[in-house]
Amino acid sequence: MKEIWIIASRELNSFFNSLMAYILLIAFLGFSGFFTWISGADVFLVGQANMQSFFGIAYWTLFFFIPGLTMGLLSEETRSGTIELLLTKPVSDWQVLAGKFLSTLVLICIALAFTLPYYITIATLGPLDHGSVWTGYLGLILMSASYISIGLFASSISKNQIVAFLSALLIGIFFHIIFGVLSGNFNGFLGGIFSYLSLSTHFESISRGVIDTKDLIYFFSLIAIPMILAQSMLARRRF
């Protein structure tokens, strides 16, 4: 629907005008480049022709950067009052949320696209499993979409951007690491639940090249549920 794109393109322009986009790109590519090629578990240390070094660092950098991108999406509009302007235009709450979601996802995809040279380079260094690279990127995109959705919800609950940022991180950390740790501490049924809730389980599964419906359902739920909650926060303003 074109209204979604109108809102998304405005938001995307705003990212670049505010230099947010450039800071994200430089930081993300900086970390990615450093930890993929120079230090940590870099490609040369590991000695295998795969993108795991990159995916490993991106798993963490995106987790921290995305709340920074999403923190202002709704809270700034509420604080400045432009939310009132937006919601009295002929657009629905969903179109507004979808537009903001889309703009952030596009920005992340642009950042990921800049890492394609890594893929091309490693492919010339050794036998690379191309399928696992594409599923790895898919895993990153699904993970990013989940955190964007959580970040959008966090931005909808407060006028204060810092609160939005910290809430997104706080919620995210459970899915990113805490559930994973808990699943290791428990066996049987409880361990199974924590394992399913943990994002690392599904991310690793997809990165390995297996696209299971279980994983897709997980990600789509993690994307959909915060968006629904964000919409109900927007609707509350009306009453």
Place this chain on the structure above:
Amino acid sequence: MDIIVENLTKIYGTQRAVDNISFKVHTGEVLGFLGPNGAGKTTTMKAITSYLVPNKGDIHVGEFSVIEQPEEVKKHIGYLPENNPLYNDMPVVDYLRFVARIQGIDKSRIYGRILEMVKLCGLEGEKHKKIAELSKGYKQRVGLAQALIHDPEVLILDEPTSGLDPNQIIEIRDLIRTIGREKTVILSSHILAEVEATCDRILIISKGKIVADGTPENLRKKVQGQEMLKFTIEDGGKNDITTALQKIQSIDWVNPVSGSDIRFEIQSKPNTSSRRAIFETCVKNNWVLTEMVVVETKLEDIFHELTMN
């Protein structure tokens, strides 16, 4: 497009911000909302623009209800919210383009409409600046431009001249008057003189209820029951004049103006006029009447009286 508000009630927690308000606005009419802060003006406007959902009652904009068909209502309204929120990081033209697209204006017409709005609102010199760089007056004009760009049949303007200098206020006032002829306009203001100059009808709201509804002249008549006169009589002694005036049948009370021996204030009894009697008294006593003015109840006083109980 007519606006019909029926039994509108809006409650915040335990407070009735808007308490069972009903009124109508017709096409071509410019209605002014007056009221103290917190009276319910902005809440009523937010309900009309479908931003807020009423607790009770309904509002019809044309044939559309704000409860049943809010999307249709929004298409026909141009809204300038209180405090004029804008996207400060965008240049003026980009912002207007965004609003035009969101309002559904045909792609081919957008460029033309933007230029028209820039001209209409006097933004020619500022159109490439970022909104954050504009002065308050120009920001206000941008707010008006975005409300007008899709040529809506209904305009809801919350304090449209807030922050403008006297020249700009006159320009915007004229603009509203011109546009108002074919549209339905509701505007709110604290500046009573401006409401009087721009509006055909005034609604005074206080504590969520309508306390007055009428044209400025009708409101004056309603509140100003009795004639009040101020005049200056020379060549007479203060006490003699006061006594003579009190003897006039149609006069209710006499007040010498403090600090002066020759200036007086009187109020006539209901439905009488004392001007001729005063003149004749002066002639009889060889006093000279050098000034006589009918005191018109100021709109401020009407406002004060109606909203301070």
